[in-house]
Amino acid sequence: MLWSIIKIAVFIAFVAAATFAATYLLELDGGVRIVMAGMEINLTPIKAVIALGLLMFAIWLLLKLAGLAVATLRVINGDETALSRYFDKNRQEKGYRALSEGMLALAEGDGDTAIAKATRADKYLHKPALTNLITAQGAELTGDRARATEVYKRLLNNEKTRFVGVRGMLRQKLAAGETETALKLAQTAFSLKPRHTETQDTLLKLQAGQHDWKGARQTLNAKLKYGSMPRDLHKRRDAVLALSEARDVIDEGKTIEAREAAIEANRKSPDLIPAAVMAARAYIEQGSKRNAARVIVKAWQARPHPDLAAAFAEIEAEETPRQRLKRFGKLLKINPDARETRLLRAELNLAAEDFPAARRALGDMAEVEPDARSLTIMAAIERGEGSSDAVVKGWLARALSAPRGPQWVCESCQHIHTDWQPTCENCGAFDSLSWREPPKSSMGTPTGLEMLPLIVGAIEDKAKTGEDVVDAEIVEGDETTPETETTART
Numbered sequence: 001m002l003w004s005i006i007k008i009a010v011f012i013a014f015v016a017a018a019t020f021a022a023t024y025l026l027e028l029d030g031g032v033r034i035v036m037a038g039m040e041i042n043l044t045p046i047k048a049v050i051a052l053g054l055l056m057f058a059i060w061l062l063l064k065l066a067g068l069a070v071a072t073l074r075v076i077n078g079d080e081t082a083l084s085r086y087f088d089k090n091r092q093e094k095g096y097r098a099l100s101e102g103m104l105a106l107a108e109g110d111g112d113t114a115i116a117k118a119t120r121a122d123k124y125l126h127k128p129a130l131t132n133l134i135t136a137q138g139a140e141l142t143g144d145r146a147r148a149t150e151v152y153k154r155l156l157n158n159e160k161t162r163f164v165g166v167r168g169m170l171r172q173k174l175a176a177g178e179t180e181t182a183l184k185l186a187q188t189a190f191s192l193k194p195r196h197t198e199t200q201d202t203l204l205k206l207q208a209g210q211h212d213w214k215g216a217r218q219t220l221n222a223k224l225k226y227g228s229m230p231r232d233l234h235k236r237r238d239a240v241l242a243l244s245e246a247r248d249v250i251d252e253g254k255t256i257e258a259r260e261a262a263i264e265a266n267r268k269s270p271d272l273i274p275a276a277v278m279a280a281r282a283y284i285e286q287g288s289k290r291n292a293a294r295v296i297v298k299a300w301q302a303r304p305h306p307d308l309a310a311a312f313a314e315i316e317a318e319e320t321p322r323q324r325l326k327r328f329g330k331l332l333k334i335n336p337d338a339r340e341t342r343l344l345r346a347e348l349n350l351a352a353e354d355f356p357a358a359r360r361a362l363g364d365m366a367e368v369e370p371d372a373r374s375l376t377i378m379a380a381i382e383r384g385e386g387s388s389d390a391v392v393k394g395w396l397a398r399a400l401s402a403p404r405g406p407q408w409v410c411e412s413c414q415h416i417h418t419d420w421q422p423t424c425e426n427c428g429a430f431d432s433l434s435w436r437e438p439p440k441s442s443m444g445t446p447t448g449l450e451m452l453p454l455i456v457g458a459i460e461d462k463a464k465t466g467e468d469v470v471d472a473e474i475v476e477g478d479e480t481t482p483e484t485e486t487t488a489r490t
Contacts, residue, residue: 095124111141239269271302
């Protein structure tokens with residue numbers, strides 16, 4: 001209400017001022033005389049004000065027409081204008097909409113739709129760095145590897161997208177099994193982005209697969225440098241690489257270098273069993289038996305293992321079983337309740353022909369935790385104590401179908417290896433083998449292997465029953481004829 005009153009008052013004041021000015025101009029004497037090109041124009045004050053207003057309007061209109069002409073020329077010339085900005089914005093909206101739809105299609109696994117949307121987005125946006133990547137990934141989903149490789153090669157031409165192109169081609173070569181080409185691409189990707197963790201892991205895996213231990217150690221050092229690997233894990237894996245390098249040196253016949261590399265690997269990671277075994281054998285070759293024993297004892301403290309026991313036995317290869325049992329006492333005092341320690345004690349007592357001591361060392365392992373090794377030891381104990389063949393065969397039959405016990409198992413694919421390897425021979429994972437029980441699975445045996453213990457037990461029962469019958473017939477000698485007695489004995 002108040003604002004309306006103020007506006008009305010201002011309007012009335014403006015009308016009053018205009019009326020006063022017009023009246024003043026009409027009553028004013030004199031005028032304006034304009035002389036131009038021999039012409040003379042006399043204007044009264046009011047006419048002069050009106051003429052001045054018209055002149056200002058004409059100048060304003062002329063400026064607007066000049067601006068319109070300039071804008072028309074810019075449109076014809078192709079320069080950016082408000083109209084062009086409008087159409088550009090419209091194209092960008094369509095392009096980004098197609099780009100987002102293409103990314104959604106990739107997430108849904110629809111490769112054909114992703115390629116179509118990427119083509120549409122490229123038509124409006126003209127940004128191949130974005131659309132080419134969607135096209136390549138869509139081609140991979142549809143199985144068109146040739147088209148994906150072609151698009152990745154186009155990405156190599158731009159410095160900003162070169163790493164993406166190399167990485168995409170690397171995946172292509174890995175999927176095709178071309179490891180040598182993949183290794184070169186991984187090295188190129190690593191040189192472009194050394195901090196990229198996935199590229200580091202891929203390069204390390206490929207170098208280990210190609211036995212390029214020196215290059216693998218350099219990559220491992222880069223992982224430590226850029227913070228993608230903790231120091232303790234780096235120390236162990238560097239020991240694994242040093243050990244692998246030592247094994248290759250042994251194959252080449254360079255024994256001195258092999259010894260040094262094995263000792264270095266053991267120094268880096270004393271609990272790495274293969275490194276400890278190789279270092280101990282290197283010390284044995286040098287005649288340093290004390291150092292060999294020290295290495296094995298330190299590794300045995302971390303984890304008892306049969307390979308460590310075999311290397312410890314090689315220190316004194318000519319000793320008698322009794323002497324060996326006495327010398328192994330130092331090793332057996334470490335982790336005495338460990339499964340491997342108990343099995344080793346039983347085997348040493350078997351070699352010394354102390355069968356009761358072997359049975360005590362084995363305890364109830366053959367019943368509670370049966371595996372092929374414990375059951376075989378039990379069969380040897382039974383044989384040594386003079387048990388019948390049926391009893392021994394019964395234990396051996398159980399050993400045939402029993403689990404093998406701890407083995408080198410890959411943590412990535414659960415593949416079982418007979419010997420330790422730096423990389424899994426099945427999936428190629430690096431430093432993935434651990435000494436443990438493999439996953440249990442039901443073993444189907446069409447030959448009836450599970451029935452062997454029952455069959456052997458039945459034979460034993462029959463044998464005992466037959467002996468009892470014969471003894472009974474011999475006791476009843478009064479009622480048995482000589483012919484019957486002979487038949488029964490037969």
